[in-house]
Amino acid sequence: MVAGMVLMVFLTASFLHLARLRIKLLLIIILISTSILRAQKITGPLVLNNERLSVTAKEFYVAGIIDDRSDRTAIAWLLSPGRGVAKYAVDLKGGASTAIRQFVNAALPPDKMLRPVIIHIEKFRLDETQLPGNHVEGKVKVSLSFYLQRDGQNIHLTDYNGSAGYNRFANQEVDIEMVLRHALEYSLTFFNTWINNEAGTNIKLAKNVKISFTDYTEQPEGDTIYYSFKRPLRWDDFKAKPLSNSRFGAEVLPSIGYNEDVGVNKSTVNVHLDLKAFLPKSACWVRTDSKNAYSLNHEQRHFDIVKIIIERFKQKLKAEKFTVDNYDGPINVQYLESFHEMNVMQDQYDTETAHGMNMAAQEEWNKKIDKELVGFR
Known part of the structure; x- marks a missing residue:
């Protein structure tokens, strides 16, 4: 059986x-x-x-x-x-x-x-x-x-x-x-x-990194002005009270920054930076007797310098070789170096123009800044 x-x-x-x-x-x-x-x-x-x-x-x-x-x-x-x-x-x-x-x-x-x-x-x-x-x-x-x-x-x-x-x-x-x-x-x-x-x-399985950029904007405009060639400074942007102990007629405090967004698609890490060249109105002041076109141009050039620095920052990152294990590190390093470069350039600008008092030096800086800005328009 x-x-x-x-x-x-x-x-x-x-x-x-x-x-x-x-x-x-x-x-x-x-x-x-x-x-x-x-x-x-x-x-x-x-x-x-x-x-x-x-x-x-x-x-x-x-x-x-x-x-x-x-x-x-x-x-x-x-x-x-x-x-x-x-x-x-x-x-x-x-x-x-x-x-x-x-x-x-x-x-x-x-x-x-x-x-x-x-x-x-x-x-x-x-x-x-x-x-x-x-x-x-x-x-x-x-x-x-x-x-x-x-x-x-x-x-x-x-x-x-x-x-x-x-x-x-x-x-x-x-x-x-x-x-x-x-x-x-x-x-x-x-x-x-x-x-x-x-x-x-x-992201652990990604094979490469791609970086892209935009210029940050904000509408409607609040206290912060984000750099635009169509938006030059005006005297009514200077909202702070003049410093009583300052010997200067006006002051601005522009700076740089960025927002970062990361996503993964088709095995590629897409890093997007929204770049900021900005100036807070609440940190800018001017004395009444200094409100003239020449002084406003000097302050505008301070703002132009941060635009130059943020564009240089972008170009440095474009030349960087990123890996999927380390992309934030190089971005942070380049940002700190650019921040230092901005401070050095601002000090150099004020020193050589004597804070705008040296008209010949001011004209040379105007030309120098305009020449570099042309490539970013």
């Missing part, structure tokens, strides 16, 4: 996204046996069936496997045949990291033109437990961490936690290799799906 038996292996997995979303799936593997088989003790190390997955990795290749398990003695702890509860250990041939590396290379042949990913094995273990009624329960737990290898650093991407389970009679055989292999196949397929979904928008 031929007896039929169905053995169901359940594989569940949770996959942690960077957005902290956890997805759970259930895979049911059905094994149909044409007869009741007598369980036999496995006498040697397991050899994984190295076969190619049905999916193709288009965004990554596995550059290495690192075994971080706390217990590396064996992969499987199985119950001996018969009514006893003694367990025996079975490992993968060549050890876990070697066997899994060979399996992964066969399952997903490496294309080294893609992103290199390192897989850390946190847990990979099968344990069998004796149940009442001459039954045996088997449980596989898999925990993997995936890291991107870039510029000598390992960047954590995501974690995979999966489990598989089966129930069998004590005298029934289970294809342990198949159970372990499917658990690994499932983890690789799941990661391949994850990285395909994340590749275009996840």
Whole structure:
């Protein structure tokens, strides 16, 4: 008599996204046996069936496997045949990291033109437990961490936690290799799906950096004036009270700044800077007897200088070589250098023109500033 038996292996997995979303799936593997088989003790190390997955990795290749398990003695702890509860250990041939590396290379042949990913094995273990009624329960737990290898650093991407389970009679055989292999196949397929979904928008997976600029404007105009060639200074912009202890007839305090916006699209980090050459009206003052066209021109040139500096800042950033790991650093450095350059140029302007009292020097600075501004109109 031929007896039929169905053995169901359940594989569940949770996959942690960077957005902290956890997805759970259930895979049911059905094994149909044409007869009741007598369980036999496995006498040697397991050899994984190295076969190619049905999916193709288009965004990554596995550059290495690192075994971080706390217990590396064996992969499987199985119950001996018969009514006893003694367990025996079975490992993968060549050890876990070697066997899994060979399996992964066969399952997903490496294309080294893609992103290199390192897989850390946190847990990979099968344990069998004796149940009442001459039954045996088997449980596989898999925990993997995936890291991107870039510029000598390992960047954590995501974690995979999966489990598989089966129930069998004590005298029934289970294809342990198949159970372990499917658990690994499932983890690789799941990661391949994850990285395909994340590749275009996840900043950790970006490949290059693109920087763009606009000149900040604000409408309606408030206390702050943002530089525009169509918006020269007027005496009614000078809102502060004159300083009683100052020997000058007027003063302005222009400066530079920027707003930054970062987004990722098609594996490119898009850094957008909204540049600010600005002047607060509440920090500007003028004495009544100094309100003339010559003095207003001198103050306007202070404002023109910050426009020149912010444009130089832009040109320096255009020439910079940014990396996805470090784009804010160079921007900050260039900004501080430009801020210092602005202060030096403002001091030089006031010193050489004697704060506008030296008309010949003032005319030379007018020409110098106009010449550089022409290129920015």
